[in-house]
Amino acid sequence: MPPVVLDNGSTYLPVAETCDLPAAETADQVVVVGAYEGRDYASVTVAGQAGPTTYASVDVRTDAPVYLVLSSMESLVWEIDGPVDRVIASTLGGNSGEGVGIVGVDPERIIFLNPDCPTAVPYRIYDEGPDAVLAATATGQRVGVPRSAYAGSYTISHVVVADGDAVAHADPPGGQPRGHPWRQGAVEVDVMGVVASVPAEYYGAYPGETGLNRLRQSGSIKAASARDFSPWMSGYLSRPDVDIADLTVVRERFAGAYIVVSATQLPAPNPWYDRYIWLVPSGVAEPVEPSGTQCVFLMDGYRFSGPDECPGQLASQ
Helix, strand or coil: CCCEECCCCCEECCCCCCCCCCCCCCCCEEEEEEEEEECEEECEECCCCCCCCEEEEEEECCCCCEEEEEEECCCEEEEEECCEEEEEEEECCCCCCCCEEEECCCHHHEEECCCCCCCCCCHHHHHCCHHHHHHHHHHHHHHCCCEEEEEEEEEECEEEEECCEEEEECCCCCCCCCCCCCCCCEECCCHHHEEECCCCEECCCCCHHHHHHHHHHHCCEEECCHHHHHHHHHHHHCCCCCCHHHCCCCCCCCCEEEEECCCCECCCCCCCCCCEEEEECCCCCCCECCCCCCEEEECHHHEEECCCCHHHHHHCC
């Protein structure tokens, strides 16, 4: 299927139907890059509004174009600057709706591989062990390029490619799992320049702490205490269709509680950390909660959205 320009100006290029890698045209070097995730979020998501999409840049400082092979575990937008022959990219998360995006390269030079393809490079080459050398050498042999290099980092920020060499950088060095306090950044990406294996779109709200911080700074939300939720619980239990005997207290620790001040999209929770709970005062429009996993308590009608156990979870706080 040929690339399709979508209404938002991004280009949708479906995953290739075959696992074949095209031969190099002008490249004399294959460069293989692997990562689990990018250091910062991208403003454009290729994992839906509830999924994390991060960002990394690749700076190619060679005279001849390189044959670039990119692999990540989670959805990632790669911005490439410099001469490239081909870009082969895949994301190995395997979840529906997760994809990979490329900025700075014409769609005709990009191939998105199915992660099940034997030609797809394992993202774990960031370990820089035998798999990294094997992946780079085998890819070079497949496409007819004698020289190869590899680079990788668990959490990646940018890659520098020079003749015969490639170095991956992360901050802090070596990277750390998602959710650590230093992960607060976001990189602005123009959606019109993105070529992606799934439809790309701007985030309505960044996931996790990054989204929370931006909403707090804008005044769209503010911190809440357990007392703030007491009127909702009293009103909910007074509803004629609610039987207190049916309320099952569910013990769960929430990452935070917030009051929604103005209509907004809520940040999706970090998949590795606890969810948030939200209180919506009367007269404030119900916010968009993209993950469907967080509890949103609305004072209008003493309603809630989210999992059925939300009232029981609130009762445990």
